[in-house]
Amino acid sequence: MTATMLIQLGLTGLVVALIPLAVVWRAQGAANKYRKLVWVTLFFTFDLIMFGAFTRLTDSGLGCPDWPGCYSHANPLLAHEHINAAQEAMPTGPVTWAKAWIEMTHRYFAMAVGFLIIVLMVAAWWRWIRSGKTELQFRPWFPTALLGFVCLQGAFGAWTVTMKLQPIIVTLHLLLGLNLLAMLTWLAARQEPHLPVSPAGRALIVPATLGAALLGLQIALGGWVSTNYAALACTDFPLCDGKLVPDMDFAHGFTLWRHLGMTSGGDYLPFQALTAIHWVHRSFAFVVILYVVWLAHRALREEGLRKTGRWLLTVLGLQLCTGLATIYLNWPLAIAVVHNGGAALLVILMVMLNYKVRYAPSGQAIAAPPATARPVTP
Structure with missing residues (x-):
């Protein structure tokens, strides 16, 4: 250097x-x-x-x-x-x-x-x-x-x-x-500037925080799949290797401190470990999808949160489609990149939702203030 x-x-x-x-x-x-x-x-x-x-x-x-x-x-x-x-x-x-x-x-x-x-x-x-x-x-x-x-x-x-x-x-x-x-x-x-949020919308503070935490955990699991090159460990859906619960090696798959493709002991990582990594990410996705769909529908009831709720549902649908496409189409590069981008968009939308339920003005939905106005928020 x-x-x-x-x-x-x-x-x-x-x-x-x-x-x-x-x-x-x-x-x-x-x-x-x-x-x-x-x-x-x-x-x-x-x-x-x-x-x-x-x-x-x-x-x-x-x-x-x-x-x-x-x-x-x-x-x-x-x-x-x-x-x-x-x-x-x-x-x-x-x-x-x-x-x-x-x-x-x-x-x-x-x-x-x-x-x-x-x-x-x-x-x-x-x-x-x-x-x-x-x-x-x-x-x-x-x-x-x-x-x-x-x-x-x-x-x-x-x-x-x-x-x-x-x-x-x-x-x-x-x-x-x-x-x-x-x-x-x-x-x-x-x-x-943000549209006002009613007390019912403000009640989503805890659910939105939990949604962000679940999304973060799912992204971490997805990152673990990607960095271990385990995306094609299961090539069928909804089964994995023809089984609902395939043969898996959780101990080696979720040992965090090890070299790429190796166990902590220096041996080659068994395929069952890659299967475990993929299967956990895939299974937890259903939990996140159900929760975020529920959260987005709650947001749709509130005028000040409606736009964010719609985008959450749209991007979540995109994530589901691209996730399935990586399996059925044998992991095409373009779709895999879009899947990563979808995760980033979900992060943006979830942060926006959390900000609005905390710091948007209180009251009933009214017209947005002029673009030159700036909210005084923490």
């Missing part, structure tokens, strides 16, 4: 970040620029999660087997000798030209998101101080926490590579990315 490489990497990430920053700059008014910056950062983080799924599903996580560069270079072109040698030795191995570019593109996007969050934090502090600490939508504590969180996410990105795709590290990297998305969604919700 050299200073020159780090500077080149930083400049590449900055160039990528300048594209959304240019969009934000065109907005009129300081408050509107900040609001747009939050939403653009949220959008880019969603895109980063989608591309991270593509990186993982194309087995490109070790396309550049060091970090943060590629064979100590800022891009694959400069590392052509090393990549050519690795590709000639193993044409279908973890290091090829395509996989190197996929991995480095993922890193460039991650650096761009980091730059956007830095700008977001600086903008929040600047506006907060200039307003005499009176404009609540610019409170800087949350954006500052976001910067610390994205640094932690970057550390797990490095460990993903240096620890050779160890499943627990890759899964935590995914979950931290989705937590970052959730935090940005919460911040975005604070910038928007």
